[in-house]
Amino acid sequence: MTCTAELVDYLLKSRPDAIPADVRHDGKRALLNVVGCALGGARHPAMDIAIDALSPFAGPPTCAVIGRPERYDPLFASLLNGISSHVHDYDDTLPKNYIHASSPVASALLAYASVNKVSGPDFLHAFILGFEVVSRIGNATYPAHYEAGWHSTGSIGVFGAAVAVGKLLGLDAERMTYAIGLAATQAAGLREMFGSMGKGFHPGRSAQSGYMAALLAQKGFTSGRFPLESPRGFAAVTAAKYDLSKVVDRLGVDFDLRVNTYKPYPSGIVIHPTIDACTQLREQYSLKPEEIESVELRVAPLVKDLCNKKVISAGLEGKFSIYHAAAIGLGRGRGALEDFTDEAVNDPPLKRLREITDAIGDPSVSEDAVVIKLQLKDGRTLHKTLEGSLGNLKRPLSDAQLETKFRDQATVLPPAQREAAMAACWSVETLGDSRELIDRCIPA
């Protein structure tokens, strides 16, 4: 069997009770986190602009949008859920391939399940399958695909949305193949968008495109039959090197939800060690920003490649600035939502800290680490090395920490509704209709 055929075969055969209990729990953690992010991003200007620009063309208002009172058609709602859940760069990350897999998958599923009755177990199952497909195609094409400049959360996320919706639609093997094919041929998203609203657009557009792929496939819209593996298929076209055995090996046994991570800071994950270490330095030495003369960061070359934005004016750019990471850690001792706003990046003390910070790409430093040298005005030199920042696989956020993060973000909901929404995520497997969860995420 080809890679696509083998994957399709697994997707068709998988049943909710075939998913191990620990993976189901990890699925609920991911769901809780991504719903929280969607609530937190629901009022971001990118959402208001997208609604202003596109809502005149939306279809019948049947579908809820997480964190918003408006209703739209489910395809447009998928786009909006994807923007809100990724725009703060606060959603989950797979350290194996840097994909934020939950957003494109959940964004489509939350829209689908708002307009179709889907039981809680089926919802969670489809989410876990979609997540797994994204991560596996990511593993198979990493690092070549990502290094080429693709933002894989978009360019690979589309597959997860397609198969998750396709699973709920009950597509047969031929049509699930078309769904994957029509997803492959809509795969898009460039890293050039980092630091702009275009980045948040990616999981939204891939949720919408994947959902559309499944709908077209259901009705018999045909695609090529070997979308992943053919010489003109997704892997060969978008990755100089790939290994498609990683898509299918140990399917149903290994689940990448087990190695998913959750962000304590709303920014590109590779600047987390710097925020973390600078915050620790500030505390340890009771530093005042004005005492600092210069900052030297040694980081992995990929970190510099991704986050070398020094002269910035937009909050979204701050999320991809290793200099801003040092500035907020040293200047404010934290990295919260309000430290990545337009106001924050234009704050003079933070600006000065960015300017006196230098970053050096060093292949001996791992991607989840930073080596810091701080020169103080009084002549002292401080050193700090941090390996493995908060939220990584060795220091994962606990369920309770995820709940705190959810509460902090879900301010569009009254406190009691916030708790009810969280409870519905944790108990999704007991819901007869996953609309019970969705309804709790809609402000009055």
Added chain:
Amino acid sequence: MTCTAELVDYLLKSRPDAIPADVRHDGKRALLNVVGCALGGARHPAMDIAIDALSPFAGPPTCAVIGRPERYDPLFASLLNGISSHVHDYDDTLPKNYIHASSPVASALLAYASVNKVSGPDFLHAFILGFEVVSRIGNATYPAHYEAGWHSTGSIGVFGAAVAVGKLLGLDAERMTYAIGLAATQAAGLREMFGSMGKGFHPGRSAQSGYMAALLAQKGFTSGRFPLESPRGFAAVTAAKYDLSKVVDRLGVDFDLRVNTYKPYPSGIVIHPTIDACTQLREQYSLKPEEIESVELRVAPLVKDLCNKKVISAGLEGKFSIYHAAAIGLGRGRGALEDFTDEAVNDPPLKRLREITDAIGDPSVSEDAVVIKLQLKDGRTLHKTLEGSLGNLKRPLSDAQLETKFRDQATVLPPAQREAAMAACWSVETLGDSRELIDRCIPA
């Protein structure tokens, strides 16, 4: 100035009267041809399926769809116009880069102009600009982008739709940059779809995505500022080799509409020499199919790479089968719409002809040529070499031939309306509102 900035500057400054008269005439030829193709494809099963699957999610029915009585929102109408105008593979081709540039651009414009008053001169101007942008980005990334496996009609067509709609929206420089950026980050379309409905989907989806990019940009949805030229931008990510000077050199002086070609046969253009030469052989020797023992075709390696489908069952596959090209030329002496249906490819005499045909990739044969050796059962061997098939730049279809092709395709319209639609294409520059053209393309 960067490539994107220079392109944006040109697009903002260009006025209808700056386009040379011969280019405007070529623009009208392209418009006539693509509208005819959209009329010819309007009843294709791919259209019915797309409507069946997606119309429940369409917005307010304000916008006409070429060749159909239904109305939808303009974004969905863009998708449909793109599918219909490309699904028969009968639209135009730029031999420099194999892009079918009219479909993605016109599909978006015809939708935009159905819901907004656009004067005929402005419509033609936007079409010419969009076409030019597609072809130039195509030239800059050809052949690496295409050879990698991208179907550039989709992956590059999206830029043309975005700038054409952006021009009519009157975007300023910053927002036109965002439109190009949001187009770049939706660029998609794999050659693996060739022979399936997924191919026709490409210009439709790129028309829709480009239109959406312009709408989002208009309201201030931000993108990266260097979408074409940055290390993580479109060119670097999708082409191993590229030369962006081809996007901007002699802008406003050279126009690729002058080197656009029109197909006499509804199929991949590289099999046209084979259809043409086999038709000529059949006539010249009054051949009966059953007299033929074997057929040997020598074609350029790219031709074999693109059209090596021998065992086929769908009409759409026949459009990318060099074997089917020989079969219809020898077996029927023509290559019309009815020779690329499911029935035609399953016709036993044509099937036998495909089976006895062999194709050899030969680098000494040009992409617009074929060398044929025919073995007859009576022992005779016939030879034919054809260089430059009908429709190519040296043997272009005349305006009258384009009109005949339009009439043959536009059977969804009564004869008098067909003539009126053609007349509106030729006289588009005199129309106060291009809806006069669009209205004539809608069956009662």
